[in-house]
Amino acid sequence: MPSRPLVAVSVFFCSAGAIPAFSDAGTASGQPSETRPQIAPEPQAPGVTGTDPEPAARTMLLADDTVEPTVTVRWHRDGRLVERSGTRAYAAPLGGDPLDDSNIRVYLALGGTRLDLGAGHPNGAILRVGLTKVDSRRAFFAGIDPGSEVEIEVRGAVFNQPVKPDPTKAMMHLKYAQGDIEACSLPLSASNQFLLADPRDTLGGFLRPGVDASPGALDAATGRGRAEARTEDDGSITYRVVLPYGLLRHLQDPWASELPGTFFEPVHLHAEVEILPVWAEPLQIEHPAFDTLMQE
Numbered sequence: 001m002p003s004r005p006l007v008a009v010s011v012f013f014c015s016a017g018a019i020p021a022f023s024d025a026g027t028a029s030g031q032p033s034e035t036r037p038q039i040a041p042e043p044q045a046p047g048v049t050g051t052d053p054e055p056a057a058r059t060m061l062l063a064d065d066t067v068e069p070t071v072t073v074r075w076h077r078d079g080r081l082v083e084r085s086g087t088r089a090y091a092a093p094l095g096g097d098p099l100d101d102s103n104i105r106v107y108l109a110l111g112g113t114r115l116d117l118g119a120g121h122p123n124g125a126i127l128r129v130g131l132t133k134v135d136s137r138r139a140f141f142a143g144i145d146p147g148s149e150v151e152i153e154v155r156g157a158v159f160n161q162p163v164k165p166d167p168t169k170a171m172m173h174l175k176y177a178q179g180d181i182e183a184c185s186l187p188l189s190a191s192n193q194f195l196l197a198d199p200r201d202t203l204g205g206f207l208r209p210g211v212d213a214s215p216g217a218l219d220a221a222t223g224r225g226r227a228e229a230r231t232e233d234d235g236s237i238t239y240r241v242v243l244p245y246g247l248l249r250h251l252q253d254p255w256a257s258e259l260p261g262t263f264f265e266p267v268h269l270h271a272e273v274e275i276l277p278v279w280a281e282p283l284q285i286e287h288p289a290f291d292t293l294m295q296e
Contacts, residue, residue: 058277058279059160059161061123061124061125061159061160061161061163061275061276061277062125062159062160063090063110063125063127063157063158063159063160064158064159064160065089065090067156067157067158067236068087068088068089068156069087069088069108069154069155069156069157069158069236070085070086070087070088070153070154070155070156071085071086071087071088071099071106071108071129071152071153071154072084072085072151072152072153072155073085073099073102073104073106073131073141073150073151073152073153074150074151074153075141075144075145075148075149075150075151075245076144076145076148076149077141077142077143077144077145078143078145079145082141082142082143084099084100084101084102084104085099085100086099086100086106088106088107088108088129089108090108090109090110091107091108091109092107092109093107093109093111093112093128093130093270094107095107095132096130096131096132098134102134102141102142103133103134103135103138103139103140103141103142104131104132104133104134104140104141105131105132105133105134106129106130106131106132107129107130107132108128108129108130108154109128109129109130110125110126110127110128111125111126111128112126112128112171112173112270112272113171113173113194113203113272114126114169114171114203114272114274117203117204117206118204119203119204119206120169120274121166121169121274121276121280121282121283123276123277123280124166124274124275124276124277124280125159125274125275126272126273126274126275127154127157127165127237127239127272127273127274127275128270128271128272129152129154129239129270129271129272130268130269130270131152131268131269131270132267132268133265133267133268136177136267139260139261139265140248140265140266141245144245144260145260146245146259146260147244147245147246148244148245149225149242149243149244149245150242150243150245150248151240151241151242151243152240152241152243152271153238153239153240153241154237154238154239154240155236155238156236156237156238157236157237157238157239157275158235158236158237159237159275161277161278162231162235162277162278163231163235163237163275163276163277163278164231164275164276164277164278165229165230165231165237165239165273165274165275165276166229166273166274166275166276166282167197167227167228167229167273168197168198168201168282169197169198169201169273169274170196170197170218170227170229170239170241170271170272170273170274171194171195171196171197171201171218171227171271171272171273172194172195172196172217172218172241172243172269172270172271172272173192173193173194173269173270173272174192174193174194174195174248174250174266174268174269175191175192175266175267175268175269176190176191176192176193176250176264176266176267177191177264177267178191180264183264184250184252184253184254184264186250186252189212190212190250190252192212193212193213193214193250193251193266194207194212194213194214195213195214195217195218195225195243195247196213196214196215196216196217196218197216197217197218197219197227198215198216198219199215199216199219200215201215202215210251211251211252212251214247214251217247218241218243223244224244224247225241225242225243225244225247226241226242227239227240227241227271227273228240228241228242229273237275239271239273241271245258245260246258248263248265248266248269249263250263250264
């Protein structure tokens with residue numbers, strides 16, 4: 001078998017009745033850095049045997065960069081589906097390339113927040129897709145219908161061995177512009193917010209539920225988003241996040257409306273999920289009690 005190259009693993013100020021005012025802050029200094037699906041028996045990955053190797057023969061989990069996954073973003077405008085799609089090579093998690101004629105730039109990368117904070121599996125990898133506004137003064141999803149959802153999908157990610165995604169480790173990072181944070185009299189530390197699939201997940205106590213994090217926001221309960229990840233018949237990975245648009249509203253935004261155009265959107269967001277070799281067991285993580293976290 002020939003060898004393949006592989007790679008390692010519209011916004012408003014906060015006061016009620018304010019005139020719509022978009023903010024360029026946050027981009028001037030560069031790019032800001034149904035029940036949970038069950039994991040089906042893993043099919044054989046392309047060009048890789050499906051048997052579990054002996055421990056001594058197990059290799060590092062790598063992504064195959066000769067195969068460019070497809071990234072698709074969907075939302076509804078005037079009751080009609082809007083879909084923007086394109087293939088992406090793995091790259092640094094910065095900015096990305098424009099997605100058709102939308103106000104969205106997209107990148108695809110390995111690594112993410114869970115890995116950065118030391119809460120990832122030592123044998124796993126993080127599949128990450130990022131969206132950044134082309135123009136921070138414009139809406140992320142043009143004309144999106146009130147009460148509707150945004151869908152972000154990665155399809156066709158291939159690895160060097162049979163793998164299984166862990167949807168319970170799915171999460172999203174939302175990055176807000178400095179000018180919008182200051183307009184709401186919030187500290188700059190409030191620029192980052194996190195949505196997680198597991199209702200107990202705080203990335204080992206780093207996140208504060210209700211302050212900068214919404215554990216369970218992607219657990220498919222009523223009114224929440226959902227994260228789906230599966231291994232396809234050809235061994236590739238599909239990862240999809242479906243998000244009610246209102247979840248893009250900052251937790252501490254004093255202007256309580258979730259209607260499009262009535263709250264400041266993030267200028268950047270990324271969705272990530274953990275990928276494991278089929279032989280790796282998920283980590284058993286101790287979750288600090290939420291009341292203890294809130295007292296810190």
